[in-house]
Amino acid sequence: MVSKQKVVIEHELLDEYEVGDFFIETPKRTILGKGVYMHVPTGEPHQNQMEGLSDRVASVLKKAKEQGHLRSVVTGAVPFDYYKKACLLVPESIQIAPSLQQEERAVSGSASVTVNRLVSNPSPEHYKLGVMQGIERIRSGELDKIVLSRSLEVSLNEPIDLPQLLRNLAYQNKHGYTFAAPIEYGNQKASLIGASPELLVSRQGMYAIANPLAGSRPRSEDPVENQRREEELLSSPKDLHEHAVVVEAVVKGLRPLLKTIEVPEKPSVVYTETMMHLSTVIKGELLKADISSLDLAIALQPTPAVCGAPTEKARQAITEIEPFDRGFFTGTIGWCDAEGDGEWVVTIRCAEAKGDSLRLFAGAGVVSESKPEEELAETGAKFQTMLRAMGIDTEQLKDI
Template identity: 75%
Template sequence: MVTKQKAVLEQELLDDYRVGDFFIETPKRTILGKGVFLQVPSEEDCENQLVSLPKKVASTLKKAKEQGHPHPIVTGAVPFDSYKKACLHIPNSVHFAPSYQHEERGQVSSTPIAVDKLISVPAPEQYMEGVAQGIKRIRSGELDKIVISRSLELSLTESVNIPQLLRNLAYQNKRGYTFATNIEFEEQVKTLIGASPELLVLRQGMQAIANPLAGSRPRSKDPIEDQRRAEELLSSPKDLHEHAVVVETVANALRPFLKNMEVPEKPSLVTTETMWHLSTVIKGELLDAEVSSLDLAVALQPTPAVCGAPTEKARQAISEIEPFDRGFFTGMVGWCDADGDGEWVVTIRCAEANGQSLRLFAGAGVVGESKPEEELAETGAKFQTMLRAMGVNTEQFKDI
């Protein structure tokens, strides 16, 4: 009986979603926020937004309580570039339900999205050149790791059905974090939608959890080959090194805030519908009850899993190598309440949707042993999360 109630509650929230709402489903809960009670203010682009963001969020939550909001939480997204404006707000109404991920789902819609034109930015050859530049900088000693990404720009024959796309992602994504939220990018209001496998940080009471992922392999439809790829990833010196760089940086960033930290010596494997990932779950207890989930997220953003190491040098190299603005890709999406509890997710396996346009993103971690053609194949596999949910047949396109 309890299982049935859980399924109905979550399904109702998913069915209730409309474009412009905030939606997130995690392994622990489902949240739907409707309307805008208060907007979290932003500075001009010349200011580092992350420095003052936790205080602005705390102030906005306090103001909402004073104005009579019964249960204010801040929801929304923060971009990769800390000098760009975040899109955070307190919804008028917020509805919670248990997660439905482990229950039997409905069927993904079989109605495909018709693509008129698909453009890879950069083109595959240029992307591999960018990876080669990253490898050169690593071998020269300038960097330990860098994440090089690319995008797919899709022109559709009709407007994308965002609620159906969200439902498809939720039904496909049996673990991880499915989300949709409004963003403002390049003076346009768009929907940021996706199914991320990676938790940046969870704060619940005095407990905090981070779950960095780094090191990946595409899944195979052949069970034997799929298992071989998983075992290869778990023993790959290149991927284990890449993962260790990320875990060390995340653990060091959390140490000023946590005690009794647990950092496993070796990673484990997690899987999505399309990828295997190396995963490490880091846990600890807060030293100070005043530290919110957003405080922790800001201390971690961006991790080497989506940027590189050292962070600032990698970020600068990304701006020189990548020929596009990441926007909210590799930023974070999530929520924080007035008690400081909340969840923030790394914004990957995602797209910006606006009318008949979709922009998808994927990146790959580059270290000294990386090979450009393998990183290109990895990004192509990561695109499949969104493409499958849209029912896009990509055989007619060569740029994936």
């Protein structure tokens, strides 16, 4: 599918993005979808929306092709809670270009914005109490791991310039996945925008790749300190355990769908602009040709990297501890074509944007050895990706 598309210069795709478009840049390609040709139907109300989703997507792609829409690709986002509706559609038009992430890019300038209101939900102190609740559940044997998050509700003095924010994220996010997509809650429309470091899964032909990240440290501006933190991360029993739980779950989810699977013995470290993470690249050959990238994503999402383990118990505990609805945060965003190829990204380092307000999200993995103040600091560091791209002076946010 990708090879058949019109090839354009990637910066033109960024320049052409408008609010309501679908955009994603990955290490391999950039995709811009405009308009709506056909929506993917939702499942029955109050039912698991993942049941039958792959079939509904395949049916829509087939129908679009039969109607002469030859460049049919489904794009969009799936929420964390599978009982909430996904926002998936076939764009009216699709443009695909090679990624220019590795090219030298000029710094995209943007004026600083003024924050009228900024609220942490939960508050820092209540977040630490929530982490303690998570630790207690782990030590009681109920859970192996839980990921607990918080949101920052930001109100600005003027409407958000989403095209500029997306451009800033793309220029700063040199090795990850920058995205924007229209989302909807009932009749409320918004934009999901972010720069995730984590590939959930991709499929090309008969081969699949997953790249779980778990175990983190904030990145320093001092290279020597970064080296120390990287060595600490690679030898930390707490972080290695947290990472192993995620890798084990990803392998378990993929194994029934793969003929072969390759798993490195030890994780490596990947860097983002603000963080460093333990990373494992898992590769395999599909068992059957009709297994799509979306099938693979549904089999994996949510991983313990964004939820916990065991999955359903962790998900229930999250609803009891976190005082807000995650929405599309820690869901997945991406695309799938008629051949089944596609890429699905873990929706983190992101925000929901509408008018002059945004809701940012960040989470941290909690295991028995976790310390509440360290998990709080980790969420604060993860907020920096969006805050910097927005031009917000982060010095004023030290206590958030």
